[in-house]
Amino acid sequence: MPTSRIEAFSDGVFAIVITLLVLEIHVPQVQGKDVAAALARSLLAMTPKFLTYILSFVLVCIWWVAHHHLFHVLRRSDRGLLWLNSLFLLWLAFLPFPTALMGDFPGERIAVMGYGTVSTLAGVSFTLMRFYAFYLAKLVDESIDRSLLNSAMLKSALNPVLHSIAVLLAFVDTRLSIALYIILPMMFFIPSKLERYVHSGQTGSPS
């Protein structure tokens, strides 16, 4: 079974999740004499919602890029990959809820930890899928250097580990967790060796 269908389906879910995030931001209902001032105050109070929206948007974009890089090196798919991918999509599609929750209760430990837990679980599923494809089911393009796969694997595994630490830091201070939620994705802007290899267009004919 070719990977193109799983990719197309996942791309659809990515595009929909990224666009649905905004639906959790509702227009404030303002009444009273001074509507202008009340509306301005309400919008200002919604700042955490706007920032959480941006954070989740960036997170989904990073996962989208990572997902493409993973599937770019796969030769074929099987049932195991399909279900591990579905598990990853389960957490991805669930993201709008913790996003809205943390946006509404940015100071509440349970909301901050909930957000991080969902993104940790998405990271764990993604790592499992990569591990399965790279080492268990051997779905990967054989021409690709093992060391490139290993370093990509390590980077994938590091993500949920660091996210779970961010979650636990909420017991100290929720602002520490949020700071890490913002810093961690930046780490993934730096392309890994495998990504640079894929981008160099050498798939199939490595030197």
Next chain:
Amino acid sequence: MPTSRIEAFSDGVFAIVITLLVLEIHVPQVQGKDVAAALARSLLAMTPKFLTYILSFVLVCIWWVAHHHLFHVLRRSDRGLLWLNSLFLLWLAFLPFPTALMGDFPGERIAVMGYGTVSTLAGVSFTLMRFYAFYLAKLVDESIDRSLLNSAMLKSALNPVLHSIAVLLAFVDTRLSIALYIILPMMFFIPSKLERYVHSGQTGSPS
């Protein structure tokens, strides 16, 4: 008419339904002095909603896989297939409503039976579509062994039969129905002979 367009359209509906399910889970509105405790209580009370979300997510994934396996063995499509597929999509696209209903009223017979009825009707439509494609309109790849088609047909037909039994069990106890709703999809994780045949990549040249 090739089947690719119906597939692409259906894939779009699958991806959207799976992602819309989360929109029925709303952030709890919490007031009063102890926000932290009230929020924790509200989230805990939402457990049935989370579980129903996961159940429907798995259901849609299973149907997505089954839909692909069906269309993988079809040579062409016609108007009949198109409208039977639309009937199936009608129930699929409707799923977010009974999901939210059972999530909100997990102990109410009408909610539990409503959920099972919609998934039964989706199963009936899917079975009709398969029957039409396999036996009435003969849209299937001729090289495929009849016995493989028959066993896939049987499995398809078994699904709504078992689901309707689960619905009726709600007259005894709604928890029995819910238990069956959870167990039945697992049955479909086990690939049928036709699916294994399709996965073995032999379509078009059976031994």
Next chain:
Amino acid sequence: MPTSRIEAFSDGVFAIVITLLVLEIHVPQVQGKDVAAALARSLLAMTPKFLTYILSFVLVCIWWVAHHHLFHVLRRSDRGLLWLNSLFLLWLAFLPFPTALMGDFPGERIAVMGYGTVSTLAGVSFTLMRFYAFYLAKLVDESIDRSLLNSAMLKSALNPVLHSIAVLLAFVDTRLSIALYIILPMMFFIPSKLERYVHSGQTGSPS
């Protein structure tokens, strides 16, 4: 410019609209002592919403099929077609609102007329697009018989004419309008000569 992009974009809008319709059906909020009876009553009272959902679902499916048949006979697209298609999509994407409106107020003249007006305007836009493609911009495959195009054109034009009559009948009785809204789509289940020609797979080599 090839037509494939407009088709893919329109298909996306079709799939999303058909799936969004369900979001306007909300789980009833039920309180009091006898939840079971109250919930059953609430769901029964929602029957017009369920029926309007099915009606709009069928409408979107019919337009989807008609859209494909139109684009199947086009050789190329231009800016005019692109904007007329966007005008059609404007009314299509708006459909969830009048659907919810008529579902909530099935006995109110303004709701019933609003629903029919939006579907009339979608029909007018579709007819304009077909007229533009067939006669003004001559985007159609030249091998196709003129009489086939003319009969498809006539059928397209008949649709908004009959729908606007259905809208006006609301001044007599809203139930008359609704009856016509249900009957009219059935007319379009009967394939036109052009559709049968397209399905016979002879595009490009007519006898």
Next chain:
Amino acid sequence: MPTSRIEAFSDGVFAIVITLLVLEIHVPQVQGKDVAAALARSLLAMTPKFLTYILSFVLVCIWWVAHHHLFHVLRRSDRGLLWLNSLFLLWLAFLPFPTALMGDFPGERIAVMGYGTVSTLAGVSFTLMRFYAFYLAKLVDESIDRSLLNSAMLKSALNPVLHSIAVLLAFVDTRLSIALYIILPMMFFIPSKLERYVHSGQTGSPS
């Protein structure tokens, strides 16, 4: 890396945003003795919401066309383009919120300025992406005349400049801003030289 994936993903976001806009238009809740009159009044009062919906719909369509014209002249993509495109999609996907805000508060300066600010930021991101692709990363088809690129670049840059002027005019009168929001998109109906060049189908073999 080919551009097809970024295009498909962006197309998905475009199609979803355009269809989600309607979700912010809610059916009015009407009570009292004269439902018919109250419903008519409520719907009439929603006119700004309907008009803002149409405005945003047109805006998204124009951006969709511009996005296609940009990617049509690109030979390849890179990480920079991918992230600048994501930045553009961030503002695009956010559009339903300011649309709903201005629809609910068409006379409030903060709502009118908010709407224009988001469309300005989308325009700035789009201009940045074009600048990056044309001049910095040189991703463009080399056969295309430099002067065509320059004029397309100028038109792209003009858009956010004019939109930010429209935003600032809200300090004089919000109706002036809204008038400009409506007039500005019309300017972009007139195809630029590059667009006409692309439509003439000469990409790859310029005279």
